[in-house]
Amino acid sequence: MSIRACILGATGYGGGELLRLLAQHPELDALDGLSRSRGGTAFGSVHPHLNGVVAGAFSEAPDWRALAAAERPVLFAALPHGEFAKQWPALWDEIGAAGLHERLAVIDLSGDFRLQSAKAFARHYGHAHPCPEWLGKFRYGLPELNESRPEGRSYTGASPTLIANPGCFATAIQLALLPLARLPDPGFIAVSGVTGSSGSGATPSDTTHHPTRAHDFRAYKVAGHQHFGEVEQMFALAGAGTRTVSFVPHSAPLVRGIFVTAQFALPKGIDAAALRDAYKSCYAEAPFVRIVDGSPRVAAVVGSNFCDLSVTVRDGHAIVLAALDNLVKGMAGQAVQNMNLALGLDEATGLRQAALYPG
Numbered sequence: 001m002s003i004r005a006c007i008l009g010a011t012g013y014g015g016g017e018l019l020r021l022l023a024q025h026p027e028l029d030a031l032d033g034l035s036r037s038r039g040g041t042a043f044g045s046v047h048p049h050l051n052g053v054v055a056g057a058f059s060e061a062p063d064w065r066a067l068a069a070a071e072r073p074v075l076f077a078a079l080p081h082g083e084f085a086k087q088w089p090a091l092w093d094e095i096g097a098a099g100l101h102e103r104l105a106v107i108d109l110s111g112d113f114r115l116q117s118a119k120a121f122a123r124h125y126g127h128a129h130p131c132p133e134w135l136g137k138f139r140y141g142l143p144e145l146n147e148s149r150p151e152g153r154s155y156t157g158a159s160p161t162l163i164a165n166p167g168c169f170a171t172a173i174q175l176a177l178l179p180l181a182r183l184p185d186p187g188f189i190a191v192s193g194v195t196g197s198s199g200s201g202a203t204p205s206d207t208t209h210h211p212t213r214a215h216d217f218r219a220y221k222v223a224g225h226q227h228f229g230e231v232e233q234m235f236a237l238a239g240a241g242t243r244t245v246s247f248v249p250h251s252a253p254l255v256r257g258i259f260v261t262a263q264f265a266l267p268k269g270i271d272a273a274a275l276r277d278a279y280k281s282c283y284a285e286a287p288f289v290r291i292v293d294g295s296p297r298v299a300a301v302v303g304s305n306f307c308d309l310s311v312t313v314r315d316g317h318a319i320v321l322a323a324l325d326n327l328v329k330g331m332a333g334q335a336v337q338n339m340n341l342a343l344g345l346d347e348a349t350g351l352r353q354a355a356l357y358p359g
């Protein structure tokens with residue numbers, strides 16, 4: 001197979017991770033990285049770790065002719081929140097003019113098309129969607145969730161192939177809670193999560209600037225994080241209706257990494273062994289979910305596409321812990337996993353590497 005991939009927003013953290021991962025993908029033939037401001041400069045001038053490894057320079061606009069000539073053309077969007085949705089109707093016209101409506105796989109890393117209803121979007125993002133008619137046309141790309149859906153894990157039958165890649169916190173929380181969607185409702189589920197500073201992207205702000213967070217620890221968006229909508233939607237997509245989940249995110253002095261703690265009462269009729277079996281069987285075929293003993297560790301997953309999970313039961317209550325790299329399984333790695341599924345490849349192609357340890 002010969003893949004040509006084009007990345008919108010290639011100078012950002014997600015764009016850099018896509019360049020790193022795609023460059024080592026065995027089926028990739030050509031890679032374009034776009035930037036509004038860095039056209040003509042080498043990828044390594046922005047992403048120093050790619051120097052001498054990923055050849056090429058940023059360009060300013062997609063090369064539709066080259067994409068149309070490719071056997072398997074793929075467009076990744078790694079743009080800031082709201083930007084891809086704003087550009088999408090015009091981009092769709094350009095995709096059509098290039099004769100690519102049926103053949104291009106589109107994978108959006110932002111939150112713009114993850115929620116399937118305009119009402120849910122407005123509730124969780126606080127503003128109306130710019131092109132609500134497209135909501136629901138992007139398939140929500142959490143492979144472990146899609147395993148249990150009638151369409152299955154692969155997207156190869158879809159035309160056009162439009163995929164909304166899940167959020168980083170949303171991925172960790174959903175993987176921690178997905179097995180519960182197949183069990184009786186446990187009642188209230190309390191989730192607390194911790195993220196590193198790269199979760200906010202490459203442009204510094206008061207909350208991501210190193211001096212303001214290197215020695216701090218705090219909660220933010222308490223009970224109001226936008227990824228909550230994806231968790232609600234996951235229970236509905238998995239056929240479990242609604243579940244009561246509370247989520248408190250925290251910012252930690254890490255660069256990469258997400259760590260989530262979920263606590264709930266054991267569902268009726270389920271003991272500790274049955275709960276552990278439910279987690280094991282849910283992820284038996286999932287190449288990137290590892291059930292570990294003790295606590296998962298951010299250091300054991302950073303740089304890799306793995307999400308490590310542990311399940312502990314005590315006095316009728318369960319504690320599920322999850323750790324992943326927000327820029328890999330929480331973003332670019334999962335996007336490549338989704339590309340593999342969209343193209344009918346083994347989903348782990350190009351992604352089976354261990355974390356850097358110690359990080």
Ligand SMILES: NC(=O)c1ccc[n+]([C@@H]2O[C@H](COP(=O)([O-])OP(=O)(O)OC[C@H]3O[C@@H](n4cnc5c(N)ncnc54)[C@H](OP(=O)(O)O)[C@@H]3O)[C@@H](O)[C@H]2O)c1
Nearest residue numbers: 009011012013014035036078080081110199201202326331
């Ligand atoms: N960081 C994470 O952990 C994470 C995880 C999951 C999902 N996401 C989502 O993935 C998307 C990309 O995240 P990121 O962390 O890679 O962001 P980022 O580091 O801020 O990069 C975004 C890139 O988009 C380009 N861009 C194009 N139009 C822009 C505009 N109007 N304003 C600002 N930048 C524009 C910029 O490159 P040029 O200026 O060179 O064009 C910029 O480098 C976001 O929607 C984010 O919410 C992020």
